[in-house]
Amino acid sequence: MxxxxxxxxxxxxxxxxxxxxxxxxxxxxxxxxxxxxxxxxxxxxxxxxxxxxxxxxxxxxxxxxxxxxxxxxxxxxxxxxxxxxxxxxxxxxxxxxxxxxxxxxxxxxxxxxxxxxxxxxxxxxxxxxxxxxxxxxxxxxxxxxxxxxxxxxxxxxxxxxxxxxxxxxxxxxxxxxxxxxxxxxxxxxxxxxxxxxxxxxxxxxxxxxxxxxxxxxxxxxxxxxxxxxxxxxxFIGFENIFHVKDGALVSDAGSLPMTTASDAAILAWRPGGVQVGQGPHQGAVLASSFAGEHREYVIDSALGQIKADAPVGAAAVAIGDTIAFDLPLHTARALDA
Ligand SMILES: Nc1ncnc2c1ncn2[C@@H]1O[C@H](COP(=O)(O)OP(=O)(O)OP(=O)(O)O)[C@@H](O)[C@H]1O
CATH class of the missing domain: 3.40.50.300 (P-loop containing nucleotide triphosphate hydrolases)
Incomplete structure (x- = not known):
């Protein structure tokens, strides 16, 4: 062959x-x-x-x-x-x-x-x-x-x-x-x-x-x-992609301090890799939709919009309410600039 x-x-x-x-x-x-x-x-x-x-x-x-x-x-x-x-x-x-x-x-x-x-x-x-x-x-x-x-x-x-x-x-x-x-x-x-x-x-x-x-x-x-x-x-579904600068995640919309340092130039998370319901960061729920296996949130944060999937069984948070979240390093994909 x-x-x-x-x-x-x-x-x-x-x-x-x-x-x-x-x-x-x-x-x-x-x-x-x-x-x-x-x-x-x-x-x-x-x-x-x-x-x-x-x-x-x-x-x-x-x-x-x-x-x-x-x-x-x-x-x-x-x-x-x-x-x-x-x-x-x-x-x-x-x-x-x-x-x-x-x-x-x-x-x-x-x-x-x-x-x-x-x-x-x-x-x-x-x-x-x-x-x-x-x-x-x-x-x-x-x-x-x-x-x-x-x-x-x-x-x-x-x-x-x-x-x-x-x-x-x-x-x-x-x-x-x-x-x-x-x-x-x-x-x-x-x-x-x-x-x-x-x-x-x-x-x-x-x-x-x-x-x-x-x-x-x-x-x-x-x-x-x-x-x-x-x-x-x-293209492959990492909907949250941010630059890393001086110990913070940075986007066009703003920045968020990182709780753990990273050498990466860029970090990317799938919605499923974002932790919702608890974490050091807060944002307002912009959209929330039921997707069978999980609930999809769009969170308005200091970094701009974050797409996050909440697991089945998590209590739904209403649109406009505040939700805690984390972007943990262990679920991130590190990318070169
Ligand atoms: N007949 C043509 N004359 C001039 N430019 C063309 C012609 N066909 C395609 N192009 C240009 O060539 C580039 C590549 O086009 P192509 O059709 O290969 O893309 P594609 O990835 O197949 O897109 P799509 O998914 O929309 O079909 C585009 O910038 C397009 O505008």
């Missing part, structure tokens, strides 16, 4: 004179499920389009399975594409949608039949062969579009926001489904998402992008527990 199945080397991608992605370097292993994660406009789709062959790079190289495909036409690269808008043929039934690409390859009817039926089964759509896309649910259309790509046996499958058109429940279901299909086929998959929960739940490895550059690459566990920059921490 190749560790460098997809290799992007010093890849620069531009639109006219505007550089969207400068000198990107990334290796993807064979059979890996990788998420390109980041806020809108950070260059995820641009990177995908370059891998697919839809955007010629300004400079740099793209290797797939050892072959330099930098200047190769999109349809020669052995890449499958699944978009959020499915791009199915509305006048063809499910079977014909999946068979379409195979027929173009002048395959025998028997083989088209066998491979199409296998593809449809792989995505759990057996029995739906005769349905037109309009007679299928969003999730089923998404599966169909996946089957259509898979039957072509691509070396790499690229998925651009594949779940964003689905409602919340289907999205959860399709997360598991995509993982299962990936495991069973062993196909190398790269998917784009701006949803950190989706990336954490599905990917073997997450590539977090910020303004065209890679901010951090790591397993979901790594990124979740050990973000390396304030951007990564913020």
């Amino acid at each position: 190749s560790e460098n199945f997809v290799q992007l080397t010093d890849l620069t991608l531009s639109y006219g004179k505007t550089v969207a992605v400068p000198e990107l370097n990334l290796s993807i292993a064979e059979g890996e499920l990788v998420a390109l994660l980041g806020p809108s406009g950070c260059g995820k789709t641009t990177t995908m389009r370059a891998i697919a062959g839809l955007l010629p790079p300004t400079s740099g190289r793209i290797l797939i399975d050892g072959r330099d495909v930098t200047r190769m036409a999109a349809n020669k690269r052995g890449i499958g594409l699944v978009f959020q808008s499915y791009a199915l043929f509305p006048h063809l039934n499910a079977f014909e949608n999946v068979a379409f690409g195979l027929r173009l390859q002048k395959m025998s009817n028997d083989e088209v039949q066998t491979r199409t039926m296998a593809g449809i089964e792989k995505v759990g759509l057996s029995g739906f062969e005769k349905r037109k896309p309009a007679e299928m649910s969003g999730g089923q259309q998404q599966r169909l579009s996946l089957a259509r790509s898979l039957v072509m046996e691509p070396k790499v499958l690229l998925l651009d926001e594949p779940l964003s058109n689905l409602d919340a429940r289907l999205r959860l279901e399709m997360r598991t489904e995509l993982q299962r299909v990936q495991r069973e086929t062993g196909v190398t998959m790269v998917f784009v998402t701006h949803d950190q929960a989706e990336a954490l739940a599905m990917a073997d490895r997450i590539v977090l992008m910020n303004a065209g550059k890679i901010e951090q690459v790591g397993t979901p566990e790594d990124l979740y527990a050990r973000p390396e920059t304030a951007f990564a921490a913020d």
Whole structure:
């Protein structure tokens, strides 16, 4: 198995004179499920389009399975594409949608039949062969579009926001489904998402992008527990991020003296890492909402707003009332400036 199945080397991608992605370097292993994660406009789709062959790079190289495909036409690269808008043929039934690409390859009817039926089964759509896309649910259309790509046996499958058109429940279901299909086929998959929960739940490895550059690459566990920059921490749910200066936590809004000294330049806490109900600091409750497992507070403090989760069973504090809190060092993530 190749560790460098997809290799992007010093890849620069531009639109006219505007550089969207400068000198990107990334290796993807064979059979890996990788998420390109980041806020809108950070260059995820641009990177995908370059891998697919839809955007010629300004400079740099793209290797797939050892072959330099930098200047190769999109349809020669052995890449499958699944978009959020499915791009199915509305006048063809499910079977014909999946068979379409195979027929173009002048395959025998028997083989088209066998491979199409296998593809449809792989995505759990057996029995739906005769349905037109309009007679299928969003999730089923998404599966169909996946089957259509898979039957072509691509070396790499690229998925651009594949779940964003689905409602919340289907999205959860399709997360598991995509993982299962990936495991069973062993196909190398790269998917784009701006949803950190989706990336954490599905990917073997997450590539977090910020303004065209890679901010951090790591397993979901790594990124979740050990973000390396304030951007990564913020994106991954550390909602309270403060600078440390002269024994105090500092924000644009003000400062709070620290009870224990820290050498860190920046300290970050998830809402769950903030202690509420007791502690050396006080603030007014700005918002309080029940979230099943815990209660979410927004506290107005000398540092500005603090997001804090109170455990189940803690007595609710009314909006406007004062609440005690602590930002304990043992739940903080220390970051470099
Ligand atoms: N066709 C285009 N012409 C000019 N600039 C573009 C074009 N497409 C994208 N850009 C710019 O390139 C940068 C990266 O865009 P890209 O679509 O790759 O971001 P993204 O991370 O996929 O965002 P989103 O999640 O919103 O799709 C942005 O600044 C965007 O404005």
